[in-house]
Amino acid sequence: MVNSRITKIIVEVAFLLSSVFLVWFICKNLKPLFKSRSSPALTPTPIGLPPEKVPDFTGAVPETRSIPKNLEQYEFDVLVNHTPVIEPEFTITIDFVQDKLVVELQPPKNTNRAIFDSWLKANGYELITPDKIIFK
Numbered sequence: 001m002v003n004s005r006i007t008k009i010i011v012e013v014a015f016l017l018s019s020v021f022l023v024w025f026i027c028k029n030l031k032p033l034f035k036s037r038s039s040p041a042l043t044p045t046p047i048g049l050p051p052e053k054v055p056d057f058t059g060a061v062p063e064t065r066s067i068p069k070n071l072e073q074y075e076f077d078v079l080v081n082h083t084p085v086i087e088p089e090f091t092i093t094i095d096f097v098q099d100k101l102v103v104e105l106q107p108p109k110n111t112n113r114a115i116f117d118s119w120l121k122a123n124g125y126e127l128i129t130p131d132k133i134i135f136k
Contacts, residue, residue: 072127076101079125089115095134104136 079085079101085092089112091104105112113135120126 072129072132075125075127076132079128087115087119090119098134099132101128101133102136103133109135 079092080094083092083094083101089106093102093104094100095102103116105116120128
């Protein structure tokens with residue numbers, strides 16, 4: 001009984017050692033297969049054209065941006081796309097029925113109205129006329 005137990009342990013240890021050896025052997029011999037094979041570095045060779053043969057036209061269509069005919073409406077539309085605007089002194093929302101900006105001024109309204117007017121100019125909305133704005 002003790003003999004069979006020792007034999008079993010010896011067989012298990014031998015199996016374990018042979019397994020470890022087999023894994024080591026495979027890793028050692030397969031390692032070169034997984035190394036990246038580097039190809040010789042390819043460098044581009046520039047070919048220059050003589051200055052008289054360089055084309056004037058690259059083939060790209062030049063981008064032309066049209067200036068909107070009604071700049072006030074353009075600025076209004078840009079601001080509408082950025083609403084709601086929430087500042088400590090005022091809030092800008094849109095009244096879609098009347099197609100106007102709704103500006104709710106915080107107290108003191110006179111001071112904050114001046115801050116709102118400065119904000120319009122500083123952010124490029126100076127062409128929006130007062131008839132497009134409802135103050136609350």
